[in-house]
Amino acid sequence: MSAPTALDSGALVTSLAWSAPADEAAVSPPLDEWTGTQRRSDTRLKQFTRTHNDLCTQAVDSFEIAAGLEAAGVSDSRARSEFGAASVFELAEAMYALVPRRPTTRAKPVDRWARPPHRHLLRGLLYGLPGLLYAVALTMLHAGFNGALLLGSAMFAAGLGQAVAVLGNVLLGRKHRGAASAFFRLALLVGAVSMTCVMAVAWTSRTLSSSLVVATFLILYLLAATVLMVEEADLLLLAVLTPGVIVAVAALADVAVVPRAATVAVLSFSVIGAVVAGWVRVSVKPKSTVAYVRAGFGLGRHDYLLAARYFVYGIVTAVLGAFAVVDAIMRGTEFGPGPIALMMLPLIASLGVAEWFVYTLRSQAVTALHGAVSIDSFRASARTLLLRALLMYCVVLGFLSTTVVLIYGSEPRSVFVLNTVAYAVLGLSFFCGTLLLSLGRRSLALALTAVALLVDTAFRFLLASSGPEALAVAHLATFLMLLFLIVPVTLLQYSRAGVHR
DSSP: OOOOOOOTTTTSSSTTTTGGGOHHHHOOOOOGGGGGOOOOOOOOHHHHHHTHHHHHHOOHHHHHHHHHHTTTTOHHHHHHHHOOSSHHHHHHHHHHSSOOOOOSOOOOOOOTTTHHHHHHHHHHHHHHHHHHHHHHHHHTTTTTTTHHHHHHHHHHHHHHHHHHHHHHHHHHHTTTTHHHHHHHHHHHHHHHHHHHHHHHHHHHHTTOOOHHHHHHHHHHHHHHHHHHHHHOOOHHHHHHHHHHHHHHHHHHHTTSHHHHHHHHHHHHHHHHHHHHHHHHHHOOHHHHHHHHTTTTGOOHHHHOOOOOOHHHHHHHHHHHHHHHHHHHHHHOOOHHHHHHHHHHHHHTTHHHHHHHHHHHHHHHHHHHHHOSSHHHHHHHHHHHHHHHHHHHHHHHHHHHHHHHHHOOOOSHHOOOHHHHHHHHHHHHHHHHHHHHTTTTOHHHHHHHHHHHHHHHHHHHHHHHSSSSHEEEEEEEHHHHHHHHHHHHHHHHHHHHHGGOO
């Protein structure tokens, strides 16, 4: 239900690279191997320029060096303590003055963001299809506690999936394949055991309900789906998900009467199948798993803090994306699951296109940076590329939203139109947020979306006694505010050369 962020093993590995400090010896040869005009003395600053040799020799000005140093984690305090410079910018000026420019004659750098479009469209399908299962689950429950329980489990699962994906990607980015497999298996085992224990306790205490079963199964499914998507087993996940999707479409479209027991059985099959597929996909020896667990999988404090940010971001975006569901639970039955699914359809159907545009933007930035003759020219090119992508994505969302509005003919139509447009605006904001995440600007993305959530929540309580139209307008205004804030921030960050190195 949330926009793709950390689930793609290729999309965010670059921005997570700071979690795996590079081996400086692997970046540049030892000092003694440089001779003649390549030789620099062994002073601290000159050794540091050798560590960042490509950055110093290829930079068009000191600002590009400063951007590269910031991207590498060099702070003002380190510049003062180690090199006696007042700031990173002063250190960059010293490095720029010290090292002569030697423009590269190498071919275009390897583009790690190049992917075939069909892969993005497939992954977008996998991002969106669980929304159909979620809508069917809503039809089995009622507003109030049962609906709130299902909604809460979906929010928690969204955050948990993001956290697990990030930690798995960190391990895979460090080439720790065995540790990643052990971590995924432990996550699946803990999820399955926890789900079984919760239902067993509920059964013995006579509090077991369909809402609790659906909620626990939803968390377990998204956990297993996360493992499969990080492992790039997209087709396998699609095969497991297909039976549940068929039943969901039949139930929502009223093309067939699907018995409740059959629906539960098929959805359970999808969940259990995803767990089994994930377990088999990440094969690792039991003894090795125990050893990895004792070693903490090689993960550190910074890794867990990073995962915590994605956990919160996943919950925040999921809550924002479920605003129509929250309204239905809190205010009664203005809309059923079918209309709500239609409202969300433009956003869900465009997730694959959004991921494709994010990859394309990152790929185009590599080309633009390689051919830029100055920082200013790169900034201009980058801004043009991003604005063009935003316009194209806006056209896609606009076409899908218009189609949905024309199809829907029930009342209250005005609220349906406002909410559908709000989802389209939210989709543009999620697109910018995903791009910020890929650039490593996690705190910015989280802060902006969290502010939007707080404002939207405040409107919901302030307008508790108002009609549905007023609340729908408030949602749309909140998401427009988020869009107007996040677009300039994304333009500024995307046009910085240092974030693309």
